[in-house]
Amino acid sequence: MPVRTLTIDGKPVSAVEGQTVLDAAQDAGITIPTLCHLDGVSDVGACRLCLVEVTGVSRLLPACVTKVTEGMEVRTESERLKRYRRMILELLFAERNHVCAVCVSNGRCELQNLAVAQGMDHVRFAYRFPPYEVDITHRMFGMDHNRCVLCSRCVRVCWFIEGAATKNVAGRGAGARIITDLSQPWGKSETCTSCGKCVQACPTGAKFHKGSTVAEMERDRSRLEFIVTAREKKQWIV
Amino acid sequence: MDLADLLEIKEKELRTRKPIRLRCCLAAGCMSSNGQAVKDSLDKAVQEAGLADEVEVRGVGCMRLCCEGPLVAVDPAGILYQKVAPEDAASIVAALKGGETQVSRGDLNHPFFTKQMSIVLENSGEIDPERIESYIAADGYQALNDALVEMEPKEVIDAILKSGLRGRGGAGYPTGLKWATVAKMQSPKKYVICNADEGDPGAFMDRSVLESDPHRLLEGMAIAAYAVGADQGFIYVRAEYPLAISRLQTAIKQAKQHGLLGSGVLEAAFTFNVEIRIGAGAFVCGEETALMASIEGERGTPRPRPPFPAERGLYASPTLINNVETFANVPSIVRKGAEWFAGIGTEKSKGTKVFALAGKITNTGLIEVPMGTSLRTIVEEMGAGAPDGNQVKAVQTGGPSGGCVPASELDTPVDYESLQQLGSIMGSGGMIVMDQTTNMVDVARFFMDFCMDESCGKCIPCRAGTVQLHALLDRILRRQATARDLGLLEELCDLVKHTSLCGLGQTAPNPVLSTLRFFRNEYLELLQPEIGAPAGPGNAPKPDANPTR
Numbered sequence: 001m002p003v004r005t006l007t008i009d010g011k012p013v014s015a016v017e018g019q020t021v022l023d024a025a026q027d028a029g030i031t032i033p034t035l036c037h038l039d040g041v042s043d044v045g046a047c048r049l050c051l052v053e054v055t056g057v058s059r060l061l062p063a064c065v066t067k068v069t070e071g072m073e074v075r076t077e078s079e080r081l082k083r084y085r086r087m088i089l090e091l092l093f094a095e096r097n098h099v100c101a102v103c104v105s106n107g108r109c110e111l112q113n114l115a116v117a118q119g120m121d122h123v124r125f126a127y128r129f130p131p132y133e134v135d136i137t138h139r140m141f142g143m144d145h146n147r148c149v150l151c152s153r154c155v156r157v158c159w160f161i162e163g164a165a166t167k168n169v170a171g172r173g174a175g176a177r178i179i180t181d182l183s184q185p186w187g188k189s190e191t192c193t194s195c196g197k198c199v200q201a202c203p204t205g206a207k208f209h210k211g212s213t214v215a216e217m218e219r220d221r222s223r224l225e226f227i228v229t230a231r232e233k234k235q236w237i238v
Numbered sequence: 239m240d241l242a243d244l245l246e247i248k249e250k251e252l253r254t255r256k257p258i259r260l261r262c263c264l265a266a267g268c269m270s271s272n273g274q275a276v277k278d279s280l281d282k283a284v285q286e287a288g289l290a291d292e293v294e295v296r297g298v299g300c301m302r303l304c305c306e307g308p309l310v311a312v313d314p315a316g317i318l319y320q321k322v323a324p325e326d327a328a329s330i331v332a333a334l335k336g337g338e339t340q341v342s343r344g345d346l347n348h349p350f351f352t353k354q355m356s357i358v359l360e361n362s363g364e365i366d367p368e369r370i371e372s373y374i375a376a377d378g379y380q381a382l383n384d385a386l387v388e389m390e391p392k393e394v395i396d397a398i399l400k401s402g403l404r405g406r407g408g409a410g411y412p413t414g415l416k417w418a419t420v421a422k423m424q425s426p427k428k429y430v431i432c433n434a435d436e437g438d439p440g441a442f443m444d445r446s447v448l449e450s451d452p453h454r455l456l457e458g459m460a461i462a463a464y465a466v467g468a469d470q471g472f473i474y475v476r477a478e479y480p481l482a483i484s485r486l487q488t489a490i491k492q493a494k495q496h497g498l499l500g501s502g503v504l505e506a507a508f509t510f511n512v513e514i515r516i517g518a519g520a521f522v523c524g525e526e527t528a529l530m531a532s533i534e535g536e537r538g539t540p541r542p543r544p545p546f547p548a549e550r551g552l553y554a555s556p557t558l559i560n561n562v563e564t565f566a567n568v569p570s571i572v573r574k575g576a577e578w579f580a581g582i583g584t585e586k587s588k589g590t591k592v593f594a595l596a597g598k599i600t601n602t603g604l605i606e607v608p609m610g611t612s613l614r615t616i617v618e619e620m621g622a623g624a625p626d627g628n629q630v631k632a633v634q635t636g637g638p639s640g641g642c643v644p645a646s647e648l649d650t651p652v653d654y655e656s657l658q659q660l661g662s663i664m665g666s667g668g669m670i671v672m673d674q675t676t677n678m679v680d681v682a683r684f685f686m687d688f689c690m691d692e693s694c695g696k697c698i699p700c701r702a703g704t705v706q707l708h709a710l711l712d713r714i715l716r717r718q719a720t721a722r723d724l725g726l727l728e729e730l731c732d733l734v735k736h737t738s739l740c741g742l743g744q745t746a747p748n749p750v751l752s753t754l755r756f757f758r759n760e761y762l763e764l765l766q767p768e769i770g771a772p773a774g775p776g777n778a779p780k781p782d783a784n785p786t787r
Contacts (some may be wrong), residue, residue, distance in 0.1 A: 045542035046697045048737045065542045087733050091702035124726055125706045173704045178693030
C-alpha cells in the first residue's frame with residue numbers, strides 16, 4: 001500500500017494512497033468539523049463544513065472527498081475557514097426551526113455541538129420559520145422536519161447499509177425535504193424495515209425514538225459501526 | 239451510404255431545386271406568431287397562381303431577426319419580408335411576377351445582418367431542418383466522412399486542438415483538451431453527451447440550432463465519438479423545447495435510415511447510436527454531474543469533482559460532455575480545416591459566438607459574430623440600441639451566472655477573458671440589454687430569485703445562502719435595509735461563491751457582485767440610516783466594506 005506524506009496545519013501526517021484528507025486528519029488526531037459525513041457510508045461533500053485550504057489550489061476542497069497526495073499542504077483552521085464555518089452554521093440555524101430548549105437531542109446534538117465548537121453564538125440572518133410537520137405515524141420513530149438539516153445521512157444508511165431504500169430527498173432548494181417511499185406517512189411505508197438506522201444516523205433531533213422528551217434522545221452509533229465493520233472488515237465484534 | 243451516395247443526394251437535391259424559392263421561418267419564435275399558417279397559405283397561393291413548377295415554398299430554421307417574425311425570404315431576389323400575415327400570401331406570390339405587395343421588407347444591408355459571420359448558423363434559415371437531403375445538399379455529413387475515411391481519431395483531436403475551439407457552454411474549457419483526455423482513458427465503454435439543457439433566462443441560441451439544423455449537431459457528436467472512441471451518445475434536452483425534440487427525433491431517424499448513425503456508419507468500422515433524454519425542468523441539470531445523474535435516472539443533483547466526467551462519468555465510464563454550439567462548430571472545423579477556424583476571432587478565443595439578443599433592444603434576435611467583436615457593435619449597431627429613444631444602461635451576459643456590463647464598458651470585446659475581467663462571463667450566449675428605466679438592484683434580485691428557485695438543495699451555502707441573499711436584496715429594495723445589511727450581503731456573496739458545491743452556487747452571487755461593482759450607488763440610495771445612529775457621514779457605508787479575502 002503506497003504511503004503518502006502530507007502536512008495538515010503544519011503537522012507532518014502519513015497516510016495511505018486513496019485515503020481522504022479527512023481520514024488522514026482523524027488518524028492524526030486533528031479535528032475537521034463535519035456534518036454530512038458519517039463513517040461507513042459514502043460521502044457526498046454537501047455540508048461544506050469540512051472545506052480546507054490546500055496550497056496551490058485556488059478553490060477550497062471538501063476534506064471528506066479529497067484524496068491525499070504526496071507533499072500536500074493542508075490548512076484546516078484559517079480565519080477565513082472559521083468565518084465560513086460560522087456562517088454556514090448561521091444559515092442552518094436560520095433555515096428551519098431549531099429550538100434547542102424543546103428538542104429531544106438537546107445536549108447531544110451535532111449541530112448544537114458544532115455551533116459551540118465554532119463559536120457561533122448568534123445568527124445575523126433572518127429566521128425563516130418555515131411551517132413544517134412532524135411525522136409520528138411510525139410505530140417506533142418520529143420525524144420532525146423542523147429540525148432536519150438535509151445532510152442525507154438517513155437516506156444513505158437506508159440505501160447503502162440497510163438496503164431498504166425507503167428514505168429519499170424530494171423537492172429542491174429550500175423546499176427539499178426527506179420523504180418516506182413516495183412521500184407517504186412513515187407509518188404507511190411498506191418498505192421500511194423499522195431497523196432504526198436512520199434514527200441512529202441523524203445528527204440532530206429530526207429523527208427520534210417515540211417517547212423521548214427534551215434532551216432524552218440518545219443515539220447508539222455503535223450499532224452502525226457494528227454493521228459497517230462486519231461488512232467492510234468481515235469482523236463480527238460482540 | 240458512402241461519399242458517392244452523399245454526393246448523389248446532394249446533386250439530386252440541387253438539380254430538383256426550383257428557380258424561385260420562398261423560405262419561411264418555422265423555428266419556435268416565428269411559429270409562435272403564426273408562422274406555420276403563413277407557410278401553408280404561401281403554399282396554397284403558389285398553387286393557385288399556377289407557379290408550382292417554378293416556385294418552391296420551404297420551411298426553414300431561424301432567420302435571426304425574431305422580433306420581426308414571421309419572416310419570409312425570397313431567393314434569388316434577396317428580399318426579406320417581415321411580420322407576414324397569412325393574408326399577405328397572395329400579394330407576396332404576385333410580387334414574384336412583378337406585382338405589388340404592401341408587406342414590409344427587412345433591410346438586409348443593416349449591420350444586424352452584414353456584421354454577422356456564420357459558422358454554427360450557416361444553414362440556419364437556409365435548409366429544411368426536417369429533411370436530411372437538405373442538410374446533405376449543404377455539404378452535410380461530408381466532415382464525418384472525411385474524419386472516418388481520411389483521419390485517425392488522433393488527427394481529429396489534433397485538428398480540434400489546433401483550431402483553438404473552446405467550450406461554448408460558458409466556462410470556455412479547451413475542447414480539444416477535453417477530447418484528448420477522454421480519448422486517453424482505457425475503457426471498453428465511453429459516452430458522448432450533448433448538453434442541450436439551455437436554461438439561462440433570455441437565452442435561446444441552442445434551441446435555434448436544434449430547431450434549425452439538427453443534423454449538424456448529430457454530425458458533430460459522431461465526429462467527437464469517433465475521436466474519443468465512444469459508441470453511444472445522449473442528447474440531454476429540456477422538455478420546454480418540444481419543437482427541438484421533435485426535429486431531433488426526426489433527424490436521428492433519418493440519419494439511421496441513411497446509415498449515418500447506427501452500426502457501420504458511412505460503411506466504416508464505426509458504430510454510433512444517439513438517444514434523446516428529456517430534462518424535467520431543473521436548471522441545475524445543465525451542470526454536467528447533475529446532468530449525468532439525471533440521465534441515469536437518479537435525482538438531478540451535482541456531485542463533487544474530481545472525478546471529472548472524462549475520467550468517471552455516465553455509468554462510471556469516461557464521458558465527453560459538450561454543449562450544442564460546441565458540437566455544432568465541429569463539422570465546419572473538420573471540413574474547412576483548423577487553420578481556417580483559428581484565423582477567426584482573438585488570440586485566445588477562436589471562432590464565432592452566437593448570442594441571443596433580448597431585453598430593451600430594438601432588434602431582438604439571434605446573431606453570430608466573430609469573437610472579439612465589441613459589445614458596442616453588437617448592441618448599438620447590430621441591435622440598433624434601446625427602443626423608444628432610451629439609453630442603454632447595461633448588458634447582462636452569462637445569465638444567472640454572469641454579470642452586468644455597464645454602458646461605459648461597451649467597448650469591451652466579447653471573448654472569454656475580457657468578460658471575466660469585468661466580473662461577468664461569456665456564458666452560453668444570452669445577452670439581455672437594459673435601459674435607464676431598469677433598476678439594477680431589482681435585476682440582482684431577479685437573478686437571485688431564479689437561483690434560489692433552481693438550487694437543488696444539496697449543499698448548504700447554495701440552498702440556504704441564496705434564500706438569505708434574496709431576502710437581503712428584497713429588504714434593500716423595500717428600503718428597509720441599513721449599511722449593516724449591505725455588509726452582510728457582501729459577506730454572504732463571498733461565502734456562497736467560495737463554498738458552494740457546484741457552478742450554480744459558485745456563480746449565483748455574480749449578478750449581485752457585478753451590480754455592486756458598477757452600480758453601487760443604486761444600492762446606497764436605497765439604504766436607511768442605522769437605527770439609533772444619527773444620519774450623516776459617520777453612518778455612511780464604507781465603499782470598501784467588502785470582506786472578501
